[in-house]
Amino acid sequence: MIIEHNEPLLRLTWTDPVTGTNGYLVVHTLTSGLATGGTRMRAGCTLSEVEDLARGMANKTATFNLPVGGAKGGIDFDPKDPRAMGVLKRFCSAMRPWLDAHWVTAEDLGVPQHLIDEVFAELGLGQSYHAAISRSADPERTLRRVQAGLNAPVPGGLLLGDVIGGYGVAQACLGVAASWGSPADETTVAIQGIGTMGGGAAWYLHEAGVRVVAVADAAGTLYDPAGLDVPALLELRDAYGEIDRERVPGEVQRLPRNAVIGTEADILVPAAISYAITEDNVMDVAAKVVIEAANAATTPEAEAMLTARGVPVIPDFVANAGAAAWAWWLLLGEVGADPADSFLRLRTEMQSKVALLLGQWEMDRVSPRRTGLQLAAANRVERLEHQPEEESALLIP
Incomplete structure (x- = not known):
């Protein structure tokens, strides 16, 4: 239940x-x-x-x-x-x-x-x-650990705290591809939103060999079926996550902003605004799976329609949880300033949860949201049963 x-x-x-x-x-x-x-x-x-x-x-x-x-x-x-x-x-x-x-x-x-x-x-x-x-026994030491983790440099010239959420979304995508038995270089992804979350996901998907065929910002959708040069496009962003169109290569197609929803791709990642996929545009979705990088990216009505069509939706509380989970691992001292440790922990946990959700979908057509909610409920009950007297006294090392 x-x-x-x-x-x-x-x-x-x-x-x-x-x-x-x-x-x-x-x-x-x-x-x-x-x-x-x-x-x-x-x-x-x-x-x-x-x-x-x-x-x-x-x-x-x-x-x-x-x-x-x-x-x-x-x-x-x-x-x-x-x-x-x-x-x-x-x-x-x-x-x-x-x-x-x-x-x-x-x-x-x-x-x-x-x-x-x-x-x-x-x-x-x-x-x-x-x-x-x-709440830490040594707040100054904990603050130093948190700041070191947030500001740890990663390849690409960015900081771990800025990319960890997008890395988690990328791992959700790679987990989906692995469940299909699809090699990364044969998997295509379209991403709505190219800010912190969408941009980070695009970077790590590109690094893994996935073809990111479309990205969308406020100015429109950029599309190339052969795969976009993600690092180059990210370099063209302004402070608001919008790409300078004057410097985009000529072979990249410029489409309307909402065209990304209907892009022919294996995976659609709405990573911009809430309620991006609604009853009005859900029939445009051409992807095999939707991965919610934005919070509440799909309305309940649209998700029900996708489920009926056989298109699973990996819910936001799983797919974009990387930043929140990592922040608490960092606070609790379970990871530190070495990005490799953080990436390994998040990759392992994200892909295992995606495998669980898709396993239930493939076997019994139980929606990923339902399976995720069942997991959340079970974890809540277990925590209350085993730690009833500790609920008001979390100690951070």
């Missing part, structure tokens, strides 16, 4: 006294007195959206058996607006009672990690994992 906790513990709405915009915090579950989940900023962000995302975080932490609950923050404001940093600072200041003791947050759509860490530093909280770090 699936036990899914649909009612959150807390819904909080904040109104910015300067701009009048709204911000939201939803704490879905607390485990050991803590919840984790990023803070996003986008024009049109709603309380119901943040609630859906907090529920997804609760499922994510339970699926990977992390000792923390799920939460999410959201601000209804354009991150490109010059006033955005001020709005973020005031939101975090207002949320300080939660950030100080119970809510571990991080980057999300429209809010890069370095900006939220800058805000935390100004508030005297050090780093956005503060609520967890403060």
Whole structure:
């Protein structure tokens, strides 16, 4: 039986006294007195959206058996607006009672990690994992470990903390290909979104030999059936994850932004916005499987239609959980500053979970979401049964 906790513990709405915009915090579950989940900023962000995302975080932490609950923050404001940093600072200041003791947050759509860490530093909280770090027997040592892990350099000139989520998505894709018995170089992928998550996934898929045939940003879809030169395209991105079209090679086709949904590819990775695949465009999906790199990328109605067509959806709380899981492994000292250790741990756990989900799909046509929720529920029950007296006292080394 699936036990899914649909009612959150807390819904909080904040109104910015300067701009009048709204911000939201939803704490879905607390485990050991803590919840984790990023803070996003986008024009049109709603309380119901943040609630859906907090529920997804609760499922994510339970699926990977992390000792923390799920939460999410959201601000209804354009991150490109010059006033955005001020709005973020005031939101975090207002949320300080939660950030100080119970809510571990991080980057999300429209809010890069370095900006939220800058805000935390100004508030005297050090780093956005503060609520967890403060429980450590040696907070300064734990902070150094976290900062070393986040800032560990990886091939390509980026930092481990910036790419680990995308690496996890790439491993989900490779896990799907392995379940089919398909070699990487015979597997094709289309990715909607080329920011932190989509760009990281594209990089590691390209590195593994997969043909990334399409990527989409706000300006449109870039398509090449022979495979895109992903590293070159990533070099052309601006601060908002948009590719400079004037420098794109001439053989690359320029298509409308939404064309990526219907691209002929083995795997479709929506890695940009929530609710990207809906009843209106679901029949355009040509891929054999959808891997949700964005939170809540597929509406329930669209997912039901895909399932009926025989197209499984690897849900977000599995496919994009890499950054959240890794952050807690780092906090708990289970991985350190060596990227190889982090990549091995995440590759092993992600591919094993994808194999479980697809195994149930192939054998009994049980949807990957249902199997994932069953795993999350089982992990929750086991944690409560074995650690009933430790729920409020997580200790971090």
